[in-house]
Amino acid sequence: MTCVGVSYSERDSMDPLVNCLPSEQPEKLTTKKKEVLEPLIKEGWATIKKGTKLHKKYTFEEFGDAFSFMTKVALKAEAVCHHPDWRNNYKTVEVSLYTFDKGGITMLDVKLAKFIDSTAAIFLKRNVEPKWVYSI
Structure with missing residues (x-):
């Protein structure tokens, strides 16, 4: 079965990635593009498996x-x-992100990591509104 990106909420209908198509394949981050990982590293993410996850x-x-x-x-x-x-x-909960068919980290992993962090903020600080919610 092919995943076609079904939205589960009205708010998600505005997200550009919700209606993903299998033909939309992100490229593996090159060494030059890995600076996009720096904000994630500051938020507690780490690269593992020789920088592939x-x-x-x-x-x-x-x-x-x-x-x-x-x-x-x-x-x-x-x-x-x-x-x-x-x-x-x-x-x-331990989370690892990578794009299997690309053999490493892509921008889709970066965007999902940001969403995961914003979602975690909701449940880590119960009864406190998160400062931001990143939507992918």
């Missing part, structure tokens, strides 16, 4: 927050046809 660990207050976070990210990932590699252990 982005990785970050989140620790929430409780399992419900971790699971809610994963659910929101999963719905967006399905909508944009780009899925994280992740692990959940109670209130901890």
